[in-house]
Amino acid sequence: MVDTVIQAPLARRGLLFILSSPSGAGKSTIARMLLEQDGHIALSVSVTTRPPRPGEVDGQHYHFIDESEFHRLVEENALLEWAKVFGHYYGTPKAQVKQGLREGQDFLFDIDWQGTQQLYQRAEGDVVRVFILPPSLEELHRRLRSRNTDSEEVIAGRMARAQDEISHWDGYDFVVINDNVDNCFEKVRQILNSERMRRARQTGLIDYVRDLMNAPAP
Ligand code: ADP
Ligand code: 5GP
Secondary structure, three states, X not given: OOOOOOOOOOOOOOOEEEEEOOOOOOHHHHXXXXXXXXXXXXXXXXXXXXXOOOOOOEOXXXXXXXXXXXXXXXXXXXXXXXXXXXXXXXXXXXXXXXXXXHOOOEEEEEOOHHHHHHHXXXXXXXXXXXXXXXXXXXXXXXXXXXXXXOOHHHHHHXXXXXXXXXXXXXXXXXXXXXXXXXXXXXXXXXXXXXXXXOHHHOOOHHXXXXXXXXXXXX
């Protein structure tokens, strides 16, 4: 009979998994799939001064706050990073992330390149940066319109910024082209799982390997 030993998962430090892309390339879609299919990653819910879109839930997609509250959070140093995007403020509250990381919780960030730079400067070793590119600008435009959430004027503004956002591709560790959603998701999931296996993140390895080395040979 084969002796099967079921090993409990080793203790691990969590990671900060950043997905960025020009607006409309599909990062929210990929983020949603990750959150649904991976039980070990939680969304870092940002604060924003932008008004909710139809279907967006306060506290779930964003914490929707006004400008004076946002500036108060900045002054209190309560945000890990923040930026002004498309005329609205966005930021990452510190509180949820710090404790979770130590407990092995991974966090997903849907933030832009400015926030990515700030987060990297603050927590380089914990950060994994993934940039999602559209297959073409025509397809990006089509997706922005298909989302049915923004006026033509807002879409034109997002398109005008797209090439500027794309120019920040080299500030990321991984770049994935979202031509097909399922293929793109699979690649992003592989990146997440590989990064979880990094030696430095597997904090339980030291004891585990010590036990292996000290155990009597069978
Ligand atoms: P972002 O979060 O980057 O602004 P979304 O995830 O909201 O973008 O995607 C924009 C639109 O494009 C949505 O309607 C989404 O369903 C669609 N979409 C996302 N990925 C693909 C894809 N690979 N092929 C076709 N449509 C896509
Ligand atoms: P949207 O309004 O479409 O939800 O987001 C607009 C842009 O703001 C996206 O590029 C998104 O990644 C970015 N964003 C959302 N939350 C944050 C945040 O907390 N910090 C930063 N820096 N960018 C954010």
